[in-house]
Amino acid sequence: MKILQAEKVTKLFGELAAVSNLDFEVESGEIFGIAGPNGAGKTTLFNLISGVYPYTGDIIFEGKSIHGLRPFQICHRGIARTFQIPVLFSSISVYDNIRMGAHFGAPKEKNEKELIKEIIDLVGLRGQEETIAANVDLFDKRLTMLAAALATKPRLLLVDEPTGGLSPKEVRASVELFHKINQELGVTIIIIEHLMKVMVEVCDRLMILNNGEKFCIGSPQKVIQTREVIDIYLGG
Amino acid sequence: MVVSKILRKNAFMLGALLVLALLPIALRGNAHVLNILSACLIWGVVASAWDLSIGYASVWSFGHIAFFVIGGYTGAMTVMYLGIPPEAAIPLGGVAAAVIGILIALPCLRLHGIYIAMVTFGVHLVLSTFILRWRDYTFGATGLSGFERIQLGQYVFSSSVPFFSYYVIFGVSVLLLFIIYRVINSTIGLAFVGLRDSEPFAKSLGINEYKYKLIVFGISAFIAGLMGALYTSFYGTVSPFMLEVSTFLMVLIMLMLGGLGRFPGAVIGAFVITVLSEALRPLVLWRFVILGAIVITVMIAMPQGLMALPQTIKSFARRVTQRKQIKKDSIKTSSI
Ligand SMILES: Nc1ncnc2c1ncn2[C@@H]1O[C@H](COP(=O)(O)OP(=O)(O)OP(=O)(O)O)[C@@H](O)[C@H]1O
Numbered sequence: 062m063k064i065l066q067a068e069k070v071t072k073l074f075g076e077l078a079a080v081s082n083l084d085f086e087v088e089s090g091e092i093f094g095i096a097g098p099n100g101a102g103k104t105t106l107f108n109l110i111s112g113v114y115p116y117t118g119d120i121i122f123e124g125k126s127i128h129g130l131r132p133f134q135i136c137h138r139g140i141a142r143t144f145q146i147p148v149l150f151s152s153i154s155v156y157d158n159i160r161m162g163a164h165f166g167a168p169k170e171k172n173e174k175e176l177i178k179e180i181i182d183l184v185g186l187r188g189q190e191e192t193i194a195a196n197v198d199l200f201d202k203r204l205t206m207l208a209a210a211l212a213t214k215p216r217l218l219l220v221d222e223p224t225g226g227l228s229p230k231e232v233r234a235s236v237e238l239f240h241k242i243n244q245e246l247g248v249t250i251i252i253i254e255h256l257m258k259v260m261v262e263v264c265d266r267l268m269i270l271n272n273g274e275k276f277c278i279g280s281p282q283k284v285i286q287t288r289e290v291i292d293i294y295l296g297g
Numbered sequence: 298m299v300v301s302k303i304l305r306k307n308a309f310m311l312g313a314l315l316v317l318a319l320l321p322i323a324l325r326g327n328a329h330v331l332n333i334l335s336a337c338l339i340w341g342v343v344a345s346a347w348d349l350s351i352g353y354a355s356v357w358s359f360g361h362i363a364f365f366v367i368g369g370y371t372g373a374m375t376v377m378y379l380g381i382p383p384e385a386a387i388p389l390g391g392v393a394a395a396v397i398g399i400l401i402a403l404p405c406l407r408l409h410g411i412y413i414a415m416v417t418f419g420v421h422l423v424l425s426t427f428i429l430r431w432r433d434y435t436f437g438a439t440g441l442s443g444f445e446r447i448q449l450g451q452y453v454f455s456s457s458v459p460f461f462s463y464y465v466i467f468g469v470s471v472l473l474l475f476i477i478y479r480v481i482n483s484t485i486g487l488a489f490v491g492l493r494d495s496e497p498f499a500k501s502l503g504i505n506e507y508k509y510k511l512i513v514f515g516i517s518a519f520i521a522g523l524m525g526a527l528y529t530s531f532y533g534t535v536s537p538f539m540l541e542v543s544t545f546l547m548v549l550i551m552l553m554l555g556g557l558g559r560f561p562g563a564v565i566g567a568f569v570i571t572v573l574s575e576a577l578r579p580l581v582l583w584r585f586v587i588l589g590a591i592v593i594t595v596m597i598a599m600p601q602g603l604m605a606l607p608q609t610i611k612s613f614a615r616r617v618t619q620r621k622q623i624k625k626d627s628i629k630t631s632s633i
């Protein structure tokens with residue numbers, strides 16, 4: 062079953078087509094990777110799915126169009142996201158950051174405290190709850206952002222470059238965490254990532270974007286051995 | 298157990314409340330000082346309501362004093378022309394300001410920062426023209442006075458009955474400050490802070506930014522308008538004079554001095570500025586120069602405002618001890 066379908070999605074910034082006539086589908090339950098050179102339009106695509114910018118074409122989530130919905134409505138439909146640069150609520154505690162997601166993103170949830178506790182344990186933030194978000198390290202910032210997104214109880218999670226600036230140990234922990242979110246919570250994941258090593262370990266399928274267009278799509282092992290993909294990365 | 302915890306957590310606020318409740322008894326008869334205290338409370342509430350939008354939600358509404366004046370005129374005019382009892386006219390001032398506040402919020406929904414400031418300050422500027430134009434009812438620049446005041450038995454709510462009036466203002470102020478405090482600590486306040494700290498993230502987590510912008514305009518305008526009506530009733534007059542830029546700046550300075558988004562900082566700022574301004578009154582125009590100099594000094598030394606004073610002192614003490622340590626170490630190494 063398809064959880065997300067993009068049909069002829071196009072986003073122009075003036076003359077520049079950041080995303081151009083893009084068609085692709087994501088299967089329910091899979092981890093779907095998106096890679097491509099800098100400026101390929103990966104983050105822009107996430108911004109379109111999550112309702113940040115208007116665009117032409119259509120995006121269908123669980124059989125219904127989400128075109129034209131505002132970000133908070135898309136969240137309530139069941140799509141959550143993280144950001145490439147951590148954008149936390151820096152003046153409040155890690156706990157309150159996560160509570161923000163639980164309270165506003167999952168308004169029907171009766172046991173908010175229990176939900177938050179489960180997510181804190183899942184991502185491994187126990188002991189950091191009372192720390193002000195501005196004061197935690199980069200990895201914990203990423204985890205807090207992820208935890209807040211998960212607290213909205215999404216069925217589709219969009220993660221934008223979750224490993225940038227992390228140590229190898231933290232990258233490994235992140236890979237494990239994405240598997241856990243996918244398997245234990247049953248959340249479908251779309252992940253943007255530069256590290257091909259991570260993509261091969263995490264993704265079921267990988268799509269390469271270049272200049273806002275779909276370049277190729279397939280199993281990560283195959284895709285990264287394609288001559289043209291290597292050329293894009295080396296030649297830009 | 299729970300009670301003692303609440304007491305400990307809010308010791309400062311409860312202590313301040315107690316002092317404010319008892320002070321007039323100690324001051325009995327000193328009408329001048331009592332009226333200054335009343336003014337401190339009024340401006341403290343107005344500044345705190347402004348803090349909800351500027352400090353907590355980061356919605357730079359510059360229409361706050363306009364809301365205050367709208368409340369003032371509504372209070373006076375409903376009593377004069379519609380014969381509404383003066384005690385009912387005061388909340389009506391709040392309602393009128395809230396309605397106008399929400400109407401002004403509508404064109405601001407998609408705007409941010411300085412653009413909201415410009416739209417809302419436009420309303421401030423238009424309001425005085427409107428009052429001057431609508432002379433038949435507002436008496437133009439002269440303003441309104443001589444309307445019926447609140448009366449409780451032999452007591453009249455007026456600046457010439459300071460003791461009784463202080464307690465009326467104290468009661469209303471404590472109630473409104475409590476409401477502000479509750480809003481800040483509710484999930485509404487959480488949404489404000491979310492939109493302030495990171496709007497894209499907040500929206501992606503399911504927060505409807507339009508809804509909370511309307512709420513913050515509504516609540517802060519309601520409180521400003523209610524206080525405007527109370528102020529008008531207390532002094533027995535309202536005029537476009539209140540829209541002079543000096544009032545606007547004075548309240549903004551109270552807020553900045555106390556600390557943005559640091560309840561009850563704005564109340565402390567209001568007390569400091571009101572008392573200082575009163576104390577410096579004999580200096581006439583020099584008063585503003587000295588007031589300005591004090592504000593600049595405080596803001597440079599403590600950009601987070603007076604509410605951050607304990608933290609500022611702590612970090613200063615830490616720096617000093619570190620410096621001493623470095624000195625000691627360097628003496629040690631040099632002696633080796
Ligand atoms: N708000 C915007 N206004 C104008 N141009 C934009 C905007 N956002 C992105 N772009 C442009 O769109 C193109 C795609 O940007 P995008 O951020 O989606 O790339 P990306 O694939 O995420 O790159 P990176 O790997 O560096 O994160 C870039 O050329 C960028 O400059």
Ligand SMILES: [Mg+2]
Nearest residue numbers: 103104105145
């Ligand atoms: Mg990007």
